Amino acid sequence: MEDVIIIGAGIFGLSIARKLQKTGRDVQVFEASHVGAGASATPLGVLSPHAPDNWNEKKEAQFQALRSLPAHLDALEQETGLSAGYRRCGRLLPLTTENQRAIWTRRIKDARENWQGEASLEIVEPPADWLSPDMARFGAVRCGLSARINARAYLNALAASVGGERIHTGKTLERLEPQTAIFTDGSKVTAKDIIVASGTDAFRHLPDGANGEPAGRGEKGQAALFRLAQSDSENRPIVFFDGTYVVPRGDNIVALGATSERHFEDAHTTDALLDAKIDKARALCPALEGAEEIERWAALRPRAADRRLLVTPHPTLEGITIATGGFKTGLAMAHMLEV
Numbered sequence: 001m002e003d004v005i006i007i008g009a010g011i012f013g014l015s016i017a018r019k020l021q022k023t024g025r026d027v028q029v030f031e032a033s034h035v036g037a038g039a040s041a042t043p044l045g046v047l048s049p050h051a052p053d054n055w056n057e058k059k060e061a062q063f064q065a066l067r068s069l070p071a072h073l074d075a076l077e078q079e080t081g082l083s084a085g086y087r088r089c090g091r092l093l094p095l096t097t098e099n100q101r102a103i104w105t106r107r108i109k110d111a112r113e114n115w116q117g118e119a120s121l122e123i124v125e126p127p128a129d130w131l132s133p134d135m136a137r138f139g140a141v142r143c144g145l146s147a148r149i150n151a152r153a154y155l156n157a158l159a160a161s162v163g164g165e166r167i168h169t170g171k172t173l174e175r176l177e178p179q180t181a182i183f184t185d186g187s188k189v190t191a192k193d194i195i196v197a198s199g200t201d202a203f204r205h206l207p208d209g210a211n212g213e214p215a216g217r218g219e220k221g222q223a224a225l226f227r228l229a230q231s232d233s234e235n236r237p238i239v240f241f242d243g244t245y246v247v248p249r250g251d252n253i254v255a256l257g258a259t260s261e262r263h264f265e266d267a268h269t270t271d272a273l274l275d276a277k278i279d280k281a282r283a284l285c286p287a288l289e290g291a292e293e294i295e296r297w298a299a300l301r302p303r304a305a306d307r308r309l310l311v312t313p314h315p316t317l318e319g320i321t322i323a324t325g326g327f328k329t330g331l332a333m334a335h336m337l338e339v
């Protein structure tokens, strides 16, 4: 019998694998396809806090995750020699009405209290070559707590830390029995602990909630990468407006997205909805003029019914834990998961 097996080599599976290894557990990871085959390879890599007003437990957890992430990534880089491309670049939110400006002026006070001096929130006149003045008629909010990460580099560093020989690719979990994983190739692995971190797929192992709804579902998201014709994106802030992100990634690469689709035919194809997102991003950011598209990408965000992280022992199967529900903030939260 194995000690611990983990299903899924996304950000959740690899983060949990590394954490358990550090406590002396012997961990093996089983992945249907390859490292980062799911949502975790998102080109966006935005790490941003919730609005600082109406503070609650969920906002505090997210804040603590953002606060602790740099030290976690430093340790990972020192161990593996691999950078996750983290940078606290800040985020601009254009203000389009007087009323929005008034709301955010109040939130600046909340940020002072709830962010405990970790970062500032302020209203600024944004640079006209990065955030269109037409969009920011009442200025812009600059959130100093927001950061970016290169999700694929983060996955690579985690995989290096866990050890390639412990990550078994091409192994698709079919079903579970107590302390047993049964794969589609007919093989069975037993373990003292099995952690199912297979993203959206993980929800199917849980019973429906009391209201008959599934424990969670996949919400499709599409995003794209562009290379800027000119202008250095290295030191620029993220821009966010009405569900559209422009994320500077360094080396003149910018990520744009993302759609949020409850209903879709194919989880992995991109279409006109992404084109519409790109148009919105172009209206936000003048530096995208003449930029060249270099990648289109789509995946399913694992969204729990109550939108929270879902880390729970299986209700009936001994030795099984389900860890999913990263939804839109999985990259920021993964290092905090406790199983």
Ligand SMILES: Cc1cc2nc3c(=O)[nH]c(=O)nc-3n(C[C@H](O)[C@H](O)[C@H](O)COP(=O)(O)OP(=O)(O)OC[C@H]3O[C@@H](n4cnc5c(N)ncnc54)[C@H](O)[C@@H]3O)c2cc1C
Residues within 6 Å of the ligand: 007, 008, 009, 010, 011, 012, 013, 030, 031, 032, 033, 034, 035, 036, 037, 038, 039, 040, 041, 042, 043, 044, 045, 046, 047, 171, 172, 173, 174, 197, 198, 199, 200, 201, 220, 221, 222, 223, 257, 258, 259, 298, 299, 300, 301, 302, 323, 324, 325, 326, 327, 328, 329, 330, 331, 332, 333
């Ligand atoms: C368009 C888009 C943009 C996003 N942007 C951001 C962002 O900017 N910031 C942020 O924090 N979050 C973002 N997210 C959300 C984030 O990507 C997720 O919360 C996070 O990646 C979930 O990680 P996971 O490990 O649970 O799932 P996944 O990354 O999906 O990993 C699950 C893994 O399990 C494997 N698997 C599936 N089924 C099986 C099976 N039966 N057997 C074995 N293996 C299996 C898959 O191949 C995959 O590798 C975004 C998501 C999308 C789609």
